[in-house]
Amino acid sequence: MKPIKVGLLGLGTVGGGTLTVLRRNAAEIARRAGRSIVVDKAAVRDLDKAARVAGDLRLTRDPFAIVEDPAIDIVVELIGGLSPARELVLRAIENGKHVVTANKHLLAKFGNEIFAAAQGKGVMVGFEAAVGGGIPIIKALREGLTANRIEWLAGIINGTSNFILSEMRDRGAPFADVLREAQALGYAEADPTFDIEGIDAAHKLAILAAIAFGIPVQFDRVYTEGISALTREDVRYAEELGYRIKLLGIARRAEQGIELRVHPTLIPHRRLIANVDGAMNAILVMGDAVGPTLYYGAGAGSEPTASSVVADLVDITRLATADPHHRVPHLAFQPDQLADTPILPMSEVRTAYYLRMRAEDRPGVLADMTRILADGEISIDAMVQKEPAAGEAEVDIILLTHVTTERAVDAAIARIEALAAIRGRVMRIRLETLVAR
């Protein structure tokens, strides 16, 4: 089957990420979508700069050349701002092309017009990337929670302001200092107004509320207050009272109508969402049937945002490719594309370990044990010997290992249990740090 051809408007942070992800994961994506998805052409500002990453990609400085190109199936709008983004998106729709966009500003202002145009022309406008970066929150709300009357949602949907608030809290630093550092680190723009004054969050909230409640997008009705007036004293006092301050976008169904508001908010520090730190995003949704659900992930950045752009491309491709009832394969990948990757036996699994044993409280036990671990090439991350309880001659020894194989640990445990000073069995619990490794 012919590949789906994508035209990119913009090859900056997200555009570059989209190109990278589509190329790197081309095989995986085709196995899921039932068809290849290739970037055929991109509109860029600087042709020379773009040529370095473009490869065989056709380049143009004229974005309208993309939306008018009959070879392009899907236009991906990643230039941001209102104009010419609006004209480009509407023109692409007019030409019968599907559109994918990450442009929350555009959708907050002109979403109703754009969706009506798409409806009229029988094309799709995907915008998963417009809210919550790589978090599939649009899909969750629009398809995953369709059983529910949504009562409210509350989201950390601006990474920059969450980064600043996290730093203010962790270091007791004032807003202005942290903002300057965030700018130096690239977490905040030179003009940070949209982020720190809550405007970017209000764009996203207007979109989320429309989907949650079935109302038009109404950005101009969102009450918007940023974080620039917060003092470190308030952050500290809130902490002392058991709260964290987060910039939340809140949409709530009240008796008389709907509340739409973005503002700094104290939330109890034990709530999961209160512990979403740095530039991460999270959206908490309260449905009448499901109760609370939470969606967490990177709210911005090149590949996280590209992840959502490409998910929309796969969605559109699946519809254009499969028979409707098998649009999404049961096991995510096309049935003839399942892999026979072997499942590893447990002995070959690699993880870290917590080992606890009971030993006589006498010299030499630790030496014997560490020798056994060294023989097995198991390195020790931490070792704790508990004080013996009054009148007891035995102690608990706890060991944390670095990542090793289950086989090596099993062998070491057998040798440790054979030591004369060790009582009973060694308790073995696996340990995972749950970060990339």
Place this chain on the structure above:
Amino acid sequence: MKPIKVGLLGLGTVGGGTLTVLRRNAAEIARRAGRSIVVDKAAVRDLDKAARVAGDLRLTRDPFAIVEDPAIDIVVELIGGLSPARELVLRAIENGKHVVTANKHLLAKFGNEIFAAAQGKGVMVGFEAAVGGGIPIIKALREGLTANRIEWLAGIINGTSNFILSEMRDRGAPFADVLREAQALGYAEADPTFDIEGIDAAHKLAILAAIAFGIPVQFDRVYTEGISALTREDVRYAEELGYRIKLLGIARRAEQGIELRVHPTLIPHRRLIANVDGAMNAILVMGDAVGPTLYYGAGAGSEPTASSVVADLVDITRLATADPHHRVPHLAFQPDQLADTPILPMSEVRTAYYLRMRAEDRPGVLADMTRILADGEISIDAMVQKEPAAGEAEVDIILLTHVTTERAVDAAIARIEALAAIRGRVMRIRLETLVAR
């Protein structure tokens, strides 16, 4: 358009919840799906008991009468277990009916056979409810993260064992005691083997891994170890070292193959997933483009599980109803079904407040202030007066209010700022507990 007719196999906890949700949210669901979804017939064990909740629903004691009924469009299998669930599902597929099931046991054992049959007959088998209760994790993995090579996922996917581990930690209680209490509270079954020995989690992990990696469902290859051997000492020692113990289902792509394992796992206590307590579930997914994303919600229960069952029903209905390119409406609800619910002005918003003010350190200030709040019918949740710094005659006063209106607080703030003893402006930050209210 004619309603979609659903036949329920089972009217127990989840079946009853499905009926309740479909009835209570009928209007909202039809606005989203473009068509009504009604339960037409249910197969139950006890006709008399069922008649109390059934209303105009047709009842039968023979589940095969449902899968053979030509009036039924979608069969929802909620009787659990392997037989006759397998025969019923295969027969429904054979009859050209779509199937929705919450039966992870069935899919873990016979998923490959069932999906192949559905593929052959051009029908869909929805199983969002089989993993993670109300969390739309199947949709997130299968559609939301399609751009990614999934590197690993780690999930708290058994609520009963998570409840037991949370209680063991909070109260320092031994496993056996907590299990007995969980049974008394209905959090654990009379025969808790599937939950506490990790078998239920292994069923779910086999399904998640298939979708994440594009491999067949391979339950018999999952290494499975439960929580029954954990001691309270291990829970405490782990805590002292900065870790929590969770029963995790882990699927990881390693160099030589795929790791599939369910076992108690130490995880750093600062990770978000380490703070998922009680009977809640969460799945952490690491994608190469998006990085870590996390999905949290109720992993079991009547309406949370029904939420996923109904989401699958809406998915199927949308395909059978809309033109394919508008299968999912842009704003979740059908374009002609958007509501004109008013957006409230900020003055009418109801929330709680943190108020901070600087005041002269003299008697009577607090009395004046609390009088003003009482006049505005604003009740005080907490009040803290900070000690004045050395040599200073002014103090910070912090107040937390209960839920009230913004209008009332604005009026109170104006009066407080007019007090002679108050210096400068009152800092006002809104406060949300983020629980149902």
